[in-house]
Amino acid sequence: MSVLAQEQSLEERIQAAREQVCSLHAELTRYGLVVWTGGNVSARVPGAELMVIKPSGVLYDELRPENMILCTLEGEVVPGTPGSERSPSSDTAAHAYVYRHLPEVGGVVHTHSTYATAWAARGEEIPCVITAMADEFGGPIPVGPFAIIGDDSIGRGIVSTLRGHRSRAVLMRGHGPFTIGATAKDAVKAAVMLEDVARTVHLAAQSGQLQPLDPLAVDALYARYQNVYGQSGDDRREPPAPITPTEGSTDVPRGTAN
Numbered sequence: 001m002s003v004l005a006q007e008q009s010l011e012e013r014i015q016a017a018r019e020q021v022c023s024l025h026a027e028l029t030r031y032g033l034v035v036w037t038g039g040n041v042s043a044r045v046p047g048a049e050l051m052v053i054k055p056s057g058v059l060y061d062e063l064r065p066e067n068m069i070l071c072t073l074e075g076e077v078v079p080g081t082p083g084s085e086r087s088p089s090s091d092t093a094a095h096a097y098v099y100r101h102l103p104e105v106g107g108v109v110h111t112h113s114t115y116a117t118a119w120a121a122r123g124e125e126i127p128c129v130i131t132a133m134a135d136e137f138g139g140p141i142p143v144g145p146f147a148i149i150g151d152d153s154i155g156r157g158i159v160s161t162l163r164g165h166r167s168r169a170v171l172m173r174g175h176g177p178f179t180i181g182a183t184a185k186d187a188v189k190a191a192v193m194l195e196d197v198a199r200t201v202h203l204a205a206q207s208g209q210l211q212p213l214d215p216l217a218v219d220a221l222y223a224r225y226q227n228v229y230g231q232s233g234d235d236r237r238e239p240p241a242p243i244t245p246t247e248g249s250t251d252v253p254r255g256t257a258n
């Protein structure tokens with residue numbers, strides 16, 4: 001947890017997550033990653049066994065911090081909290097599974113963005129052929145198994161593909177991308193960058209042979225970008241949030257967290 005988060009009460013951390021998750025959905029529409037009510041962003045509440053996620057089937061223009069939904073890391077809505085009268089995103093179980101099994105993850109994003117989903121439709125990993133991919137993902141974007149909503153199978157597929165992998169993006173076969181990040185903003189950035197490289201590499205493949213980068217160059221680019229590029233305050237430079245929740249941290253104040 002960041003220094004700021006450590007100074008906040010649980011209620012303040014939940015409210016900050018509500019505001020962040022709500023505002024980050026605007027980035028999905030800004031970058032053309034979603035249509036209608038598709039796509040979803042979630043954030044872990046630092047230091048608690050809780051997450052905040054978008055409601056199911058609500059138009060983007062109607063999203064507000066108070067209609068984001070607070071859930072346990074089992075994907076259950078916390079009753080009596082703002083927004084709890086609605087159902088959470090249909091992908092909640094997948095997000096919750098990721099938080100339970102990848103403690104370093106603070107945010108998860110799912111879209112059906114066009115070019116990334118086209119690669120998923122072919123079940124083909126995106127080869128690392130441009131420096132932007134080496135920088136951001138450290139290699140190819142892997143394909144995860146085909147899985148349908150209804151149980152933990154999407155979450156299992158995401159975790160088994162991304163655990164120990166540099167990539168923060170997975171293309172779920174026949175479905176579309178999920179991205180993870182140290183924070184929800186970091187996961188949204190990965191979703192935006194993924195669609196950008198998916199489009200570029202798709203276009204390149206239409207007119208010639210793709211030329212994968214030398215793995216040594218990929219390693220060097222990735223190391224530089226993760227450690228030197230940008231600002232020292234970037235989300236991924238912060239130490240990962242500890243996952244030892246304080247006792248009673250799921251005991252959410254009812255009706256006071258808006």
Ligand SMILES: [Zn+2]
Pocket residue numbers: 110111112175176
């Ligand atoms: Zn989907």
